[in-house]
Amino acid sequence: MRYIVGTFVVMTVMFTVNVVFAATAEPGEYLDRRVEIWNLFFRMMVVAITIGAVVSGTIIWLIWRFRESHPNAKPTKYEGTDW
Amino acid sequence: MVLELHKPRPIWQIMFSTHHTDVGLLYLIMSLGFLFLGGALALAIRAELFFPGSQIIADSMTFNRIFTVHGTTLIFLFILPSASAVGNYFVPIMVRYKDMAYPKLNAIAFWMIPPGGALIWLGFADFTWYATPPYSIISAPGPAADMWIFGLKILGVSSILGAINFVVTIMKCKHPDMSLGQVPLLAWSFLSSSLIILVALPTFAAALLMLLTDRLGVSGFFNPALGGDPIAYAHLFWFTFHPEVYVLVIPAIGMMYEIIPRFSRKPIFSHASGLAAFIILAIVGFSSWAHHMYATGMSFTEKTVFMVGTLAAVPASAMHVFNFLATMWGGRIRFSTPMMWAVGGIALFFSAGAGGVVNSAMPLDFVTHDSYWVVGHFHLFVMGTIAFGTIGYVYYMFPYVTGRMYHEVLGKIHFVLAMIGTVMVFFTQHILGLYGMPRRIYDYPPIPEWITMNQIATIGAMLIGISMAIWLGNMIYSSAKGPEANMEDPFGLGGRYYYPHTQKNPHH
Amino acid sequence: MRGLIGNMSDEHSSWPEWVYIGVVVALLCWVGAEAWNVERLVEHVPEDAEIIKVVGQQWFWTFEHEDGTKEVGELHLETGKAYKFEITSTDVNHSFNIHDYVVLLDAVPGRINTVWFSPTEAGEYDIQCREYCGLIHYNMRGTLYVEDPS
Numbered sequence: 094m095r096y097i098v099g100t101f102v103v104m105t106v107m108f109t110v111n112v113v114f115a116a117t118a119e120p121g122e123y124l125d126r127r128v129e130i131w132n133l134f135f136r137m138m139v140v141a142i143t144i145g146a147v148v149s150g151t152i153i154w155l156i157w158r159f160r161e162s163h164p165n166a167k168p169t170k171y172e173g174t175d176w
Numbered sequence: 177m178v179l180e181l182h183k184p185r186p187i188w189q190i191m192f193s194t195h196h197t198d199v200g201l202l203y204l205i206m207s208l209g210f211l212f213l214g215g216a217l218a219l220a221i222r223a224e225l226f227f228p229g230s231q232i233i234a235d236s237m238t239f240n241r242i243f244t245v246h247g248t249t250l251i252f253l254f255i256l257p258s259a260s261a262v263g264n265y266f267v268p269i270m271v272r273y274k275d276m277a278y279p280k281l282n283a284i285a286f287w288m289i290p291p292g293g294a295l296i297w298l299g300f301a302d303f304t305w306y307a308t309p310p311y312s313i314i315s316a317p318g319p320a321a322d323m324w325i326f327g328l329k330i331l332g333v334s335s336i337l338g339a340i341n342f343v344v345t346i347m348k349c350k351h352p353d354m355s356l357g358q359v360p361l362l363a364w365s366f367l368s369s370s371l372i373i374l375v376a377l378p379t380f381a382a383a384l385l386m387l388l389t390d391r392l393g394v395s396g397f398f399n400p401a402l403g404g405d406p407i408a409y410a411h412l413f414w415f416t417f418h419p420e421v422y423v424l425v426i427p428a429i430g431m432m433y434e435i436i437p438r439f440s441r442k443p444i445f446s447h448a449s450g451l452a453a454f455i456i457l458a459i460v461g462f463s464s465w466a467h468h469m470y471a472t473g474m475s476f477t478e479k480t481v482f483m484v485g486t487l488a489a490v491p492a493s494a495m496h497v498f499n500f501l502a503t504m505w506g507g508r509i510r511f512s513t514p515m516m517w518a519v520g521g522i523a524l525f526f527s528a529g530a531g532g533v534v535n536s537a538m539p540l541d542f543v544t545h546d547s548y549w550v551v552g553h554f555h556l557f558v559m560g561t562i563a564f565g566t567i568g569y570v571y572y573m574f575p576y577v578t579g580r581m582y583h584e585v586l587g588k589i590h591f592v593l594a595m596i597g598t599v600m601v602f603f604t605q606h607i608l609g610l611y612g613m614p615r616r617i618y619d620y621p622p623i624p625e626w627i628t629m630n631q632i633a634t635i636g637a638m639l640i641g642i643s644m645a646i647w648l649g650n651m652i653y654s655s656a657k658g659p660e661a662n663m664e665d666p667f668g669l670g671g672r673y674y675y676p677h678t679q680k681n682p683h684h
Numbered sequence: 685m686r687g688l689i690g691n692m693s694d695e696h697s698s699w700p701e702w703v704y705i706g707v708v709v710a711l712l713c714w715v716g717a718e719a720w721n722v723e724r725l726v727e728h729v730p731e732d733a734e735i736i737k738v739v740g741q742q743w744f745w746t747f748e749h750e751d752g753t754k755e756v757g758e759l760h761l762e763t764g765k766a767y768k769f770e771i772t773s774t775d776v777n778h779s780f781n782i783h784d785y786v787v788l789l790d791a792v793p794g795r796i797n798t799v800w801f802s803p804t805e806a807g808e809y810d811i812q813c814r815e816y817c818g819l820i821h822y823n824m825r826g827t828l829y830v831e832d833p834s
Contacts, residue, residue: 123766126542129539129725130542130726131786133719137537141534144711148526152519152523159506160511167508169440169507175671236819236822240818240819303816311818315776406792471789483719487716498704498705543786545779612812614812614814619823621810
């Protein structure tokens with residue numbers, strides 16, 4: 094089992110390395126840096142905005158749920174002690 | 177120690193005192209004064225950019241001087257001294273010592289700031305807060321430039337003296353019953369930021385001297401005409417000032433570590449993780465300085481190293497966010513003004529950090545470098561995180577400093593307006609940068625998108641301006657006429673505050 | 685660490701935080717790998733790229749083509765060719781920027797920095813200075829004219 098997984102991992106890594114280093118422009122065809130760079134930017138913004146939505150959603154939910162005026166608000170176990 | 181409420185003192189007694197609360201008060205008042213001065217300059221910049229063409233500022237030289245002094249003032253004369261104010265008030269109390277370790281040195285460190293600030297404001301230099309050579313050597317008009325250099329020199333020494341004092345107070349003067357790990361996180365934030373200052377700042381001090389002798393023409397360290405290299409200055413500058421970014425932000429995080437558990441009515445989720453994150457940040461912060469310099473013609477290898485170094489600092493910051501949210505989870509949160517500022521600061525801290533990750537990705541630097549994206553990014557840190565944390569903390573310590581309570585509703589209005597304004601100004605500036613608007617420009621071509629976004633940003637800035645005016649009025653009125661605060665529990669939360677208002681001031 | 689923290693040890697599991705840190709680190713690795721790969725692609729200069737010498741000075745741009753023609757404030761290029769800019773400055777730092785083609789590099793006196801691109805669409809594009817360089821920095825602008833090859 095271990096060997097199968099190991100082989101698979103090594104093959105994946107080698108395949109990736111191959112893909113990465115094999116990329117060379119053909120003569121007369123030039124890479125368009127606008128496309129490469131803006132695509133990278135939009136990929137990262139998709140991830141950033143997704144995470145941002147999760148984080149700010151969590152913050153908003155925490156603010157809504159744990160405000161002291163929430164119907165289910167309970168005193169924390171530290172209240173009344175000298176914590 | 178309640179000031180002046182029951183036993184007023186003449187002002188000179190406070191000015192010439194070396195007691196940590198008195199020095200803290202001086203730091204606080206002076207830093208807030210410079211906040212309003214620097215903020216007024218920001219409003220002038222925004223008003224000028226409302227339309228293309230010349231609006232309220234007569235010429236580009238004046239504009240260049242204004243943004244230079246705006247940046248220098250808010251970093252060196254607001255953020256650093258306001259952190260020192262909080263540190264002066266709270267660090268000795270948290271480590272249970274009667275005062276700072278070296279009270280006279282403390283007062284000297286404070287009294288170096290007014291002359292430094294005066295040099296900067298009377299000179300009004302124009303070479304940006306970064307004083308980049310060769311412009312600053314061969315082109316920037318004196319004596320403004322030389323006054324700026326001397327001003328920064330003085331402020332740098334003051335910072336180092338303050339840092340020594342904090343390190344010794346925390347490491348050597350803490351109560352023997354308390355291990356270093358038990359020192360509260362606010363005090364820990366001052367320990368780690370002070371250690372960063374001690375390692376980072378001497379480099380800039382040296383660079384400033386070299387810049388001065390270059391200007392005098394006796395050396396050519398950064399002058400290509402004399403065989404020097406301007407990029408060497410960039411390395412020296414950023415070796416100090418990237419870690420300095422953490423010096424600015426760490427105390428603000430420390431202040432949130434005091435506010436958020438207090439108002440959530442439960443202890444911090446993990447003291448150990450907050451402490452570890454401070455230590456990691458203080459070390460890893462030194463591995464990323466040249467990410468400011470991708471566009472100066474660095475090699476692929478150099479860029480890769482500094483990108484990895486920059487990304488390495490992110491987990492430590494992310495740990496703070498986790499800690500804050502986990503602390504709020506399961507609490508019973510009272511949203512008084514300080515808590516609103518702290519939570520708003522966390523939300524903007526995430527946005528600023530995400531923008532920073534995008535900046536550090538090497539190819540994206542071709543898009544963002546020296547554009548308004550960068551302006552929006554770092555202002556989300558200095559305004560959205562650092563100023564929010566600090567303003568929240570000023571509200572939190574207001575009863576401790578004055579013995580009176582501020583006006584709660586006005587405090588909340590201040591927060592809401594400032595939050596809306598901050599989002600309007602700095603998120604818009606990110607997009608403006610994507611449209612290619614360079615930073616530090618007096619005028620711009622009438623491109624419709626640029627005009628619209630500049631106008632949104634200017635309106636946001638005016639909202640912030642209004643909110644700050646409300647704050648100023650609230651502070652002045654409440655410190656004289658506000659209702660007397662209940663010093664045992666000013667916010668009605670229970671638990672043990674670091675508010676020993678009975679503390680003896682021997683100079684009293 | 686336990687000893688240092690002493691009795692401050694927390695009363696809950698720290699697993700959620702470790703998982704969270706793991707996710708953050710994984711995301712950062714992804715960002716770094718993607719950025720590294722794209723940077724490697726855009727930095728690979730084609731061998732047949734024509735060299736354009738760019739000189740920045742207060743407050744205008746000068747261009748010199750391979751055949752020796754010089755242009756001031758404007759630059760004429762053709763679609764379908766690759767161009768490599770050799771950028772320097774004669775006085776203070778500037779930053780050569782054609783935002784529409786994501787070309788950006790500092791012009792530093794005493795150094796020659798290189799960046800390449802290949803225009804794809806005919807038209808007029810703005811050239812601007814992105815590094816603060818003094819009085820007329822805001823108006824240190826030029827125009828790039830991209831034409832189809834005749």
